[in-house]
Amino acid sequence: MYGSQVEHGGLSARSAVDDKDRDKSSPKKKEDKLAKVKRNDNDEDDGRDDDAKKERYGKKDKKDKKNDKSRVATIADPKVDDDVREGHTAEAPTRTQATGGLSAEAGYITVAEAINRAKAEGGSGDVLKVDLEWDLARSVATWDVTFSAGVEYEIEATTGNLLGTKPKAPAKLAVLSPLSLNEPSAKGLLTFQEIIRKAEMN
Amino acid sequence: MEMELKRIKGRSETVYEVVLADGATILYDAATGNTINGI
Numbered sequence: 001m002y003g004s005q006v007e008h009g010g011l012s013a014r015s016a017v018d019d020k021d022r023d024k025s026s027p028k029k030k031e032d033k034l035a036k037v038k039r040n041d042n043d044e045d046d047g048r049d050d051d052a053k054k055e056r057y058g059k060k061d062k063k064d065k066k067n068d069k070s071r072v073a074t075i076a077d078p079k080v081d082d083d084v085r086e087g088h089t090a091e092a093p094t095r096t097q098a099t100g101g102l103s104a105e106a107g108y109i110t111v112a113e114a115i116n117r118a119k120a121e122g123g124s125g126d127v128l129k130v131d132l133e134w135d136l137a138r139s140v141a142t143w144d145v146t147f148s149a150g151v152e153y154e155i156e157a158t159t160g161n162l163l164g165t166k167p168k169a170p171a172k173l174a175v176l177s178p179l180s181l182n183e184p185s186a187k188g189l190l191t192f193q194e195i196i197r198k199a200e201m202n
Numbered sequence: 203m204e205m206e207l208k209r210i211k212g213r214s215e216t217v218y219e220v221v222l223a224d225g226a227t228i229l230y231d232a233a234t235g236n237t238i239n240g241i
Contacts, residue, residue, distance in 0.1 A: 102203050111207070129208040177209040179216065186216070189232040192205060195218045198235055199203075199228060 101134030102141055104196040108132070108157040111181065111192065114143035118153035121162050125149040126178035132157065132192045148173065207232060 109117075111130055125148035135142045141157035146168055154163040180186060206219045216232040229238040 102205070129206055131204060131206045133204045175211055177211050179207065179209055185233075189207075189216060190218075190230075190235050192207070192218070194235065195205060195220060195230055195232075196203075198230065199205075199220050199222060202222075202228065 101136075101139075102132060102196055104193045104200060106141065106158065106193075108141060108193070109143070109155075109160045111143070113160060114155045114157070115145055115181070117155050117160050117162065118143075118145040118147070121153055121165070123147045123149070123151065123153050127181065128173055128176040128178060130179065135163075138163070146173070148178065 114130065115123075115127055123145060127145060128148055129144075129146040131142075131144035131146075133142050133144060134140075135154075140163075142163060143155040143157050144152050145155065146152045150168050150170060150173060152166050152168050154165065155161065156163055181189075203223050204221045207216065208219065209216050215238075217238060218230040218232050220228045220230065222228070230236065231238055
């Protein structure tokens, strides 16, 4: 991540050198450059390329947001050291956008915390299912914890706030066994965010 | 994207069911991270 910042700096430096070299070149090239600048001015005046510009700026904004997100991840996620060692962070720009809003590096509360929050709000029975979803309407990631009593608790993944509850159809729950996340065998399970990384690599 | 951690009755493993933004679904064994086919 910091490597990429340094790389951007390096790219800027190279561009400056290139410009300098171009300035030293022949008068013909200087003329060409002036003509190019003039053409660009015309483009700005006639407004024909507004859409193209918007697209360019949009792309830049996206890139900036990505960089910001990475910086936040460095502060919030202690696993980021592991990511750097494994090279995950370096691969981030080439990942697909398949994960649609969910992040392998965001500071979500843990599954155990989400279950505890749901229980504190009245969740009872065995935990049958835990979902991590991107809520399009609220633009937040949510944990949905479903209990054998037939109620799903929706918890905001970053804050732990309860967003709501909803009943689940018994037929849907009938095909599931309790998760038993407190058993020793559950200790070795991969985390949601480790699975997100795998999905992003596909 | 949506992902579920669950155990399906009649099977011993815990699985992650991942529905990608393009609608494709992938099942992962939660213990190994390997993809599972044919549940």
